[in-house]
Amino acid sequence: MNIVFERVSKVYPPGSVALEDISFSIDQGEFVSVVGKSGAGKTTLLKLLLAEEKPSSGRVLVDGGNIGGIRPSRLPDFRRKIGMVFQDYRLLPHKTAYENIAYVMEVMGAEEEEIARDVTEVLRIVGLSDRSDHFPDQLSGGEKQRVAIARALIHRPGVIVADEPTGNLDPYHTRDIIHLLLKINELGTTIILATHNKEVINRLGKRVLTLDQGRLIRDEQKGRFVI
Amino acid sequence: MFFVSLKRIARYGYQSFLRDKGSSMALLFIMVLTLSGATTLFLVRGATSFLVLALESRVDVSAYFLKETPEQNILDVQTQLLQLPEIRDVKYVSQEDALKKFTEANQNDPVILSSLQEVGRNPLLASLNIRTWEQGDYAKVVDALQRGDSASIIEKIDYQDRRPTIEKIGALTTGIQTIGFLVVLLFGIAVVLVAFNTTRLAIYHARKEIEVMRLVGASNAFIRGPFFMQGAMIGVIASIVTTLLFMVPVFLISGFVERLLPGFNLAGYFLSNIFLILLLQLVLGIGLGVLSAAIAMRRYLEV
CATH class of the missing domain: 3.30.70.3040 (Alpha-Beta Plaits)
Known part of the structure; x- marks a missing residue:
């Protein structure tokens, strides 16, 4: 999945500039971190990519298609191509770990046998086979995030967007989650990681986009956390 | 694909019904009251029709x-x-x-x-x-x-000339039916309001979940369907509960009614029309449940 931001700006009324003239492209299989202070525009950038917001100017192209012009009825199909991981996990509280992951496949209309096979497999990958019947409030923060990653992964999306996935985790679980994302990336999935965890970025040694006050101030292939 | 999705939507609706017991029970209670009013009207109409017919045949x-x-x-x-x-x-x-x-x-x-x-x-x-x-x-x-x-x-x-008597009974019947209809209408409005509020609260509580559903690519039908299903499910349960609730009193007062209206067997009338009564209740119950959910979603659920 090829992603291109082409001179994208986002202005919220009455005149708050969240992003200003941003341009970059991400190729299939890349691991890209987006860093910046709070309010730098990281979340807005991710929202534009998920078509939750439309750019005020410029274009966001995914595989050549302008997602700013996507029809609302086509949004579910588009979003099924992307996996999302959030800082606050956003698991469905009344569904078990298994059901949370299966839900994505259910909305896609997958057969029960296929769901059972794939969910079991992905639970094994994230190391939660023995927690499949647990509800989110019975899991630790790290386990919840692993369920969230499994959910983002289950439908084999071309790209996984992770918005501060380690923000609520201790260093041990942070390493665990980053390791998992790297493993997924090695299998060919594009990872876009928004974070302000300096240690994570510096250890990764991957491409870093640095945002400051809505502007892209740095795009380095083996970047470090410098703000 | 369609039936698989329908089955899943039904399952989610059922889960919501079980999960949100307090609201479900409140809605069920008020809906049973409404359906009871409608069923009483149906039985009163049967009795008065019998009375008018009996009087007419005697003229x-x-x-x-x-x-x-x-x-x-x-x-x-x-x-x-x-x-x-x-x-x-x-x-x-x-x-x-x-x-x-x-x-x-x-x-x-x-x-x-x-x-x-x-x-x-x-x-x-x-x-x-x-x-x-x-x-x-x-x-x-x-x-x-x-x-x-x-x-x-x-x-x-x-x-x-029994016409004055028949006309009086006719007027009485119309009066009873009008009042009954108004009572049922009031209960019906109450049902819509309670169900509307229940769905609104459910949507409010589930707003984060709904957002997650949207982000993982759930279609509108997948998000809205369970709310409709929950309303319809409460309608079905209310219909069955009301029919069962009516059985005992109908049989108990049947003898008394027969003494008032010789030849009219209330229990027999109820049993011979039980499928029609159940059908009317189902239509009314499901209709009210779905209507109120639809109003709440139209106002509060933007997907």
Whole structure:
């Protein structure tokens, strides 16, 4: 999945500039971190990519298609191509770990046998086979995030967007989650990681986009956390 | 794919129903009240229809003929009457038949029987009992008998006009039905408001979940479907509960109702119409449940 931001700006009324003239492209299989202070525009950038917001100017192209012009009825199909991981996990509280992951496949209309096979497999990958019947409030923060990653992964999306996935985790679980994302990336999935965890970025040694006050101030292939 | 999705939406709706027990029970309770009102109306309508029909079937005109009138002349009048399109049937009761019926009817009254013996002859008159198709035609028949050739052989015409009674019952029935309808309507509005509020709260509580559903690519039908399903499910359960709730009291008061309305078996009427009652309740229950969910979603669920 090829992603291109082409001179994208986002202005919220009455005149708050969240992003200003941003341009970059991400190729299939890349691991890209987006860093910046709070309010730098990281979340807005991710929202534009998920078509939750439309750019005020410029274009966001995914595989050549302008997602700013996507029809609302086509949004579910588009979003099924992307996996999302959030800082606050956003698991469905009344569904078990298994059901949370299966839900994505259910909305896609997958057969029960296929769901059972794939969910079991992905639970094994994230190391939660023995927690499949647990509800989110019975899991630790790290386990919840692993369920969230499994959910983002289950439908084999071309790209996984992770918005501060380690923000609520201790260093041990942070390493665990980053390791998992790297493993997924090695299998060919594009990872876009928004974070302000300096240690994570510096250890990764991957491409870093640095945002400051809505502007892209740095795009380095083996970047470090410098703000 | 469609049926797989439908099955899953039904499952989610069922899970929501179980998960949100407090709201579900509140809605179920008020919906049972509404359906009970509607069912009571149905039964009252059945009883009053029976009463009106019974009264209507009793209306008739009896023409009594002079004592010396030859039977053939009476039968001629009967033939003439039967040719009129308004006439439903004309029954000839001879003097002998009249006496026999009178004796049978008063067999436990020795005073009347001994009086009859003292008279020493049959004091009763031959008659024609006339029934028309329409109530309004009785007056016409009476008029025709009084003005026609047969007037000279008729001793008297006994016409019991039950129209005022029937009209009174009709008015009473309409009144009961109007009040009942208004009560059901009020309950119905209450159901819509409660269900609307329940769905609104459910949407409010689930707003984060709904956002997650959207982000993982759930379609509108997948997000909205369970709310509809929950409303419909409560409608179905309310219908079944109401029908079961009615069974015991209907059987208990059936005997009492039969004493008031001889020939009308309330329990029998209820049982013979049970599928119709259940169908009406289902239509009303599901309709109200789905309608209120639809209103709440239209206002509060932007997907």
